[in-house]
Amino acid sequence: MSEFSRRSLAELAAGLRAREFSSVELARDALARIEATQPKLNALISITHDLALAQAAAADREIAAGRGAALTGIPLLHKDLFCTQGVRTSCGSRMLDNFVSPYDATVVARLRSQGMVMLGKTNMDEFAMGSSNETSFYGPVRNPWDLRLVPGGSSGGSAAAVAARLAPAATATDTGGSIRQPAALCGVTGIKPTYGRVSRYGMVAFASSLDQGGILTRSAEDAALVLRAMAGFDPRDSTSVDRPVPDYAAALERPVAGLKVGLLKEFFDKGLDPENERLVRAALRVFEQLGAKLEEVSLPNIALSVPAYYVVAPAEASSNLARYDGVRYGYRCTAPRDLGDLYRRTRGEGFGAEVKRRIMTGTYVLSAGYYDAYYLKAQKVRQLIASDFARAFREVDVIMGPTTPTPAFELGAKTADPITMYLNDIYTIGANLAGLPALSVPCGFVGKLPVGLQIIGPHFAEERLLNAAHALQRETDWHRRAPAEFA
Amino acid sequence: MERNEIETIAYLARLELREGEIPAYQKSLSSILDFVGELDRADTAGVAPMAHPLPGLAQALRADEVTEHDERERYQRNAPQAEAGLYLVPKVIE
Numbered sequence: 404m405s406e407f408s409r410r411s412l413a414e415l416a417a418g419l420r421a422r423e424f425s426s427v428e429l430a431r432d433a434l435a436r437i438e439a440t441q442p443k444l445n446a447l448i449s450i451t452h453d454l455a456l457a458q459a460a461a462a463d464r465e466i467a468a469g470r471g472a473a474l475t476g477i478p479l480l481h482k483d484l485f486c487t488q489g490v491r492t493s494c495g496s497r498m499l500d501n502f503v504s505p506y507d508a509t510v511v512a513r514l515r516s517q518g519m520v521m522l523g524k525t526n527m528d529e530f531a532m533g534s535s536n537e538t539s540f541y542g543p544v545r546n547p548w549d550l551r552l553v554p555g556g557s558s559g560g561s562a563a564a565v566a567a568r569l570a571p572a573a574t575a576t577d578t579g580g581s582i583r584q585p586a587a588l589c590g591v592t593g594i595k596p597t598y599g600r601v602s603r604y605g606m607v608a609f610a611s612s613l614d615q616g617g618i619l620t621r622s623a624e625d626a627a628l629v630l631r632a633m634a635g636f637d638p639r640d641s642t643s644v645d646r647p648v649p650d651y652a653a654a655l656e657r658p659v660a661g662l663k664v665g666l667l668k669e670f671f672d673k674g675l676d677p678e679n680e681r682l683v684r685a686a687l688r689v690f691e692q693l694g695a696k697l698e699e700v701s702l703p704n705i706a707l708s709v710p711a712y713y714v715v716a717p718a719e720a721s722s723n724l725a726r727y728d729g730v731r732y733g734y735r736c737t738a739p740r741d742l743g744d745l746y747r748r749t750r751g752e753g754f755g756a757e758v759k760r761r762i763m764t765g766t767y768v769l770s771a772g773y774y775d776a777y778y779l780k781a782q783k784v785r786q787l788i789a790s791d792f793a794r795a796f797r798e799v800d801v802i803m804g805p806t807t808p809t810p811a812f813e814l815g816a817k818t819a820d821p822i823t824m825y826l827n828d829i830y831t832i833g834a835n836l837a838g839l840p841a842l843s844v845p846c847g848f849v850g851k852l853p854v855g856l857q858i859i860g861p862h863f864a865e866e867r868l869l870n871a872a873h874a875l876q877r878e879t880d881w882h883r884r885a886p887a888e889f890a
Numbered sequence: 891m892e893r894n895e896i897e898t899i900a901y902l903a904r905l906e907l908r909e910g911e912i913p914a915y916q917k918s919l920s921s922i923l924d925f926v927g928e929l930d931r932a933d934t935a936g937v938a939p940m941a942h943p944l945p946g947l948a949q950a951l952r953a954d955e956v957t958e959h960d961e962r963e964r965y966q967r968n969a970p971q972a973e974a975g976l977y978l979v980p981k982v983i984e
Binding site for chain 1: 895896899900902903904905906907908915918919921922923925926927928929930931932934937938939940941942943944947949950952961964965966967968969970971977979980981982
C-alpha cells in the first residue's frame with residue numbers, strides 16, 4: 404500500500420492542510436494505482452488523467468492561499484451514471500459510449516466546488532440495472548478480495564475501487580440496493596440517503612421514484628464528510644427536499660447507549676447464509692454491549708418488496724429509457740431505412756440484454772389491460788411496505804440486519820436466471836420502496852470474503868445511521884482491512 | 891407468454907428483436923411475471939397507490955420567468971446528425 408492509500412479521508416485532508424504532501428502528489432499516486440490495477444479489476448470506464456492533475460493543481464493553490472476546506476484536494480471517483488461536463492458519461496452502455504456530457508450533475512458540481520479532484524468514471528451495471536456489475540458494455544468488474552468473484556452491483560466499479568484503495572471516496576447510486584450490496588460484498592461503507600436528500604439533476608434516470616445518489620468510502624467518518632457536501636436542496640430537481648443538511652461529522656461521537664435497535668424477523672430467514680447471520684448477530688452484540696436495546700420487529704409485507712420492485716422499477720425504466728432513440732445523442736444504428744427502423748435498431752443494438760428485459764417487463768406492466776393488475780397493484784403494495792416501516796419506527800430508532808443473503812459469488816454463477824440475480828436485493832429493496840435512508844458497513848469475513856451489516860432509519864435519519872455505524876467502527880476493525888492483493 | 895405478445899411489447903418499446911431472441915424473452919418474461927404474480931396475495935383493499943416515497947411531496951413551482959439560455963449548439967455536438975440547428979432523421983413524409 405502506498406503511504407496515501409492507507410490514510411482516511413480526514414487524515415488526507417489534515418496532511419494536505421499541513422502541507423505534508425500536495426494534492427498533485429495524491430492524484431499522481433492514485434492515478435498510478437488505477438493504471439496498475441485496471442487490467443485486473445476493470446473498475447473504471449474513463450480515467451481523467453489530465454483533468455485530475457489540473458484540478459489537483461488548483462486545489463493546491465487554494466490550500467496555499469489558506470482557503471483549503473475539509474475536502475479540498477481529496478481524490479474522488481464518480482460512478483459513470485453522473486453527468487460530467489466534457490467527459491464521457493456512458494452509464495455502462497453502448498448506447499452512451501459516444502456521449503460526452505455538456506453539463507455537470509449537481510453532485511459533481513458540488514463536490515468539485517469543494518475542491519475534490521475527479522480521477523475518473525467508474526464501471527457499473529448497464530443503466531444501473533444489475534446486482535453484480537456483469538451487465539456493463541465495458542466488461543465485468545472483479546471483486547478485489549477474490550478476482551473470480553463479483554463486486555456486487557450496480558455500483559461495482561465504485562465499490563471495488565474504494566476497496567482496492569484507488570480513491571478514498573466514490574460516488575454511487577442506489578435504486579434497489581446498488582450502493583449497499585456492493586459495499587457489503589467489497590467490505591466498504593456505503594450509504595443511500597433518504598429519497599430527495601441528494602439531487603438527481605444530472606444523475607441519469609433509471610427509476611425516478613427509487614433512484615438516490617450516495618457515497619462509498621472506507622468509514623462512516625469519511626462518508627459523513629462527503630455526504631454533507633453532496634446533500635441539500637436543488638431547485639433543478641423537482642423531487643429534491645428543501646431541508647437543511649446537518650453536520651453529519653459532528654454527530655458521529657454521540658454514544659449509542661439507549662438506541663433502540665429493531666431486528667427484522669423476516670430478514671433472519673432461511674435464505675440467509677448461516678455464516679453471514681453469525682457475523683451480523685456478532686455485530687449486533689457489540690451494539691448491545693454499548694448499551695443499545697435490541698428488540699424484534701416485524702414487517703409483515705416485506706416479502707413482497709422484491710416482486711413490487713420488479714414491477715415498479717422496470718415500469719419507470721421503460722419510461723425513462725424511451726429517450727434513447729438515436730435522434731439527439733448517443734448511439735445510432737447504421738443506415739436506418741426509416742424512422743421506425745432507426746428507433747428499433749438503435750435501441751435493439753444499443754441496449755444490452757438485461758436492460759431490454761427490464762424495458763420489456765416495464766412496457767408490459769404499463770400496457771392497456773395490465774396496468775391495474777400489475778403497476779397499480781405494486782404501488783399499493785409499496786404503500787403497505789412503507790406503512791409497515793413507519794409502524795416499526797414508532798417502536799425502534801433503527802432497524803439492523805444483513806445487507807445481503809451471501810458473500811460475493813462467482814462471475815457467471817447467477818446470470819442464467821434473472822430471478823436468482825434479483826433475489827440478491829431481498830434485504831435492500833424495502834428501503835428504496837419506502838424512500839428510507841440505509842447504509843452497509845463491514846461486520847466481518849467469511850474466509851476472506853467481507854460481509855455487511857445493514858442499518859435502516861426513518862426519513863432524514865442519516866445522522867443517526869452514521870453515528871451507529873461509527874460506533875461499530877470504533878469497536879471493530881473490519882473496515883480497516885484491505886484485500887491482500889491491493890494492500 | 892405467447893410469441894405474438896412478445897412481438898407486441900417489443901413494438902411498443904421500439905426494440906428490434908432478432909428471431910432467435912424471441913423464445914428467450916418468452917421464457918424470461920414468463921418467469922418474471924410469475925414471480926411478480928406474488929403481489930396478488932396482498933390484501934390492498936382501500937390502500938392508496940404510492941407514486942413516490944415521501945408523503946406530502948407536491949410538485950414544486952417557480953415563477954414563470956426565463957432562466958435558461960439557448961445552448962443548442964453545445965448540446966447538438968452530441969447529435970448523430972444535425973444541420974442548421976435541426977436533428978436529421980430518415981424521411982418521414984413522402
